Amino acid sequence: MKKRSILPAAVVCTLSLGGLFGYQSNASAAGDLQQKKSEIESKLSNVQSEMDKKDNQISNIQEKQASLGSQLEAIESKIQSANKKISEQEQNISTTKSQIADLKKNIAEIKKRIEDRNAILEDRARAMQKNGGGSVNYLDVFLEAKSVGDFIDRFSAMKTLVEADRQILEEQKKDEQDLKDKQASVEKKLSDLESMLSDLQSLKDSLKQDESEKSALIKQLDKQKDSLKEEKMSLSEQKSILADQKASIEKAIAFAKKQAEARKEAAAKADAAAKAQTNTNAGSTGSKAGTTSAASSASPSSGSHSGGPLPEVSSGAFTRPASGYISSGFGERSGGFHPGVDIANSIGTPVVAAADGVVFRAYRSSSYGNCVMITHYINGKLYTTVYAHLSSYSVSTGQHVSKGQQIGAMGNTGESTGPHLHFEIYNGRWTPPPHAGAQNPRNYVNF
Incomplete structure (x- = not known):
C-alpha cells in the first residue's frame, strides 16, 4: 500500500513545481x-527626454536658418543693387570713353594748331635774325617811306604784324593751358572710373563672399538638422521598441x-x-x-520549409x-x-x-x-x-x-x-x- 501511494505523490509534486518558462x-x-x-x-522616460532635447536643437537650428535666410535675402538685394550700379557705371564708362575719344581728337587738333603757330613764330624769328635781330625800327620805316601815304601804309602793315604776333602768342598760351586742362580732365575721369569700378567690384566680391559663407553655414546647419532628425528617428525607434x-x-x-x-x-x-x-x-x-510512456515518446512532424x-x-x-x-x-x-x-x-x-x-x-x-x-x-x-x-x-x-x-x-x-x-x-x-x-x-x- 505504501508503494502504491508513491506514484500519486510524485505526480502532485511534479505538477506543483514544474512551471512553463521555468x-x-x-x-x-x-x-x-x-x-x-x-x-x-x-x-x-530618458529616451523621451532625449527626443525633446533633439526637438529643441532642431528648433534652434531652424531659427538660425530662418535668420540666415533673411540675411541672405538682404545680401542678394545688395548684390542686385551692386549689379545695377555696376551696369550703370559700365554705361557711364562707355559714354565717358566716347568723350575721352572726342577729347583726344580735340587735343590732337590743339596740338596741331600749336605746332602750326610754332612754325610761324620760328619763321618770324629767323626773319628777325636776318634783319639784325631785335624789334622793328619805326624810324627806318619812316625814312624809307617815299611819301606820307607810303609811310601810313608801312606803319599800318607793321602794326598789323605786331598785332598778329601778339594774338598768336595769346592763342598759343590759351591753347597750351586748354591742352593741360583737358589732359588733366581726361586723366581724372579715367582715374575716377577706375576707382569707381574697383570699389564696386570690391563691394560685389565682398557680398559674394558673405553670401557664400552664409550659404555654406546653411548647408552645414542642414546637415546638423538632418543628423538630429536621424538621431530623433533612431530615438523614436528605440522608444517604440522599449514600449x-x-x-x-x-x-x-x-x-x-x-x-x-x-x-x-x-x-x-x-x-x-x-x-x-x-x-x-x-x-x-x-x-x-x-x-503515458508511449504518448511521451511521440515526436511532432517538422514539416517542410521553402528555405531548406x-x-x-x-x-x-x-x-x-x-x-x-x-x-x-x-x-x-x-x-x-x-x-x-x-x-x-x-x-x-x-x-x-x-x-x-x-x-x-x-x-x-x-x-x-x-x-x-x-x-x-x-x-x-x-x-x-x-x-x-x-x-x-x-x-x-x-x-x-x-x-x-x-x-x-x-x-x-x-x-x-x-x-x-x-x-x-x-x-x-x-x-x-x-x-x-x-x-x-x-x-x-x-x-
Whole structure:
C-alpha cells in the first residue's frame, strides 16, 4: 500500500513545481518582471527626454536658418543693387570713353594748331635774325617811306604784324593751358572710373563672399538638422521598441499569473487523482504508466520549409537560430562595437526562435532591416534576442513562439553588405546603442 501511494505523490509534486518558462514561483517571477518593466519605463522616460532635447536643437537650428535666410535675402538685394550700379557705371564708362575719344581728337587738333603757330613764330624769328635781330625800327620805316601815304601804309602793315604776333602768342598760351586742362580732365575721369569700378567690384566680391559663407553655414546647419532628425528617428525607434518590450513584459506578467492559476488547478486535480489512486490496484497503475510512456515518446512532424531544413534544436536554454557559418563575431571590430554575431548563408535560409518567448517587435528598421525581437523568461531571468536583416518574417507582435519555431528567413535588408542573420542576445531588456546589455551569443549557444 505504501508503494502504491508513491506514484500519486510524485505526480502532485511534479505538477506543483514544474512551471512553463521555468518560473520558480509566481510571486518571484511577477516581481522580477515588474522590476524589468519599471526599468523600461525609466528608459522610456530618458529616451523621451532625449527626443525633446533633439526637438529643441532642431528648433534652434531652424531659427538660425530662418535668420540666415533673411540675411541672405538682404545680401542678394545688395548684390542686385551692386549689379545695377555696376551696369550703370559700365554705361557711364562707355559714354565717358566716347568723350575721352572726342577729347583726344580735340587735343590732337590743339596740338596741331600749336605746332602750326610754332612754325610761324620760328619763321618770324629767323626773319628777325636776318634783319639784325631785335624789334622793328619805326624810324627806318619812316625814312624809307617815299611819301606820307607810303609811310601810313608801312606803319599800318607793321602794326598789323605786331598785332598778329601778339594774338598768336595769346592763342598759343590759351591753347597750351586748354591742352593741360583737358589732359588733366581726361586723366581724372579715367582715374575716377577706375576707382569707381574697383570699389564696386570690391563691394560685389565682398557680398559674394558673405553670401557664400552664409550659404555654406546653411548647408552645414542642414546637415546638423538632418543628423538630429536621424538621431530623433533612431530615438523614436528605440522608444517604440522599449514600449513594445514593456507591453510584452506586461503580457508575460499576465501569462505568469494565468500559469500560476493553471498550476494551482492542476495541483488540485492531481490531489484529487492521488486520493482516487489509493483505491486502484497495481495492475491498472502499470497499464497507465505504459500508456503515458508511449504518448511521451511521440515526436511532432517538422514539416517542410521553402528555405531548406530547420536547424536542429539543441539542448540547453538556447538553440542555434540558423544554419551557416559565423562571418563576424561579437565585440570590437573596424566599424566599431558589434553587439552580436553574423551567421552567413544563402537568402531564404530558415531562421528560428532561439528559445521559448513572446515576440515584442516584428518590423522593418532602417538599420536592422526586417527584424524580429523576442522576450524570454528562462529559469527566473529575463532575456531578449534580436534577429536582423531578414528577407521576411512570419510572426507578429505579441505572438508566443517556441524554441526552434521558424520566425523568418535570412536576408540582406537594412544596413547589410551580404546575406546573413545578425543575432543578438541581451541579459535583460534590449538596450539601444551602444548596446550596453548585449552578451556574446557564443556564451549561450553552441555554434
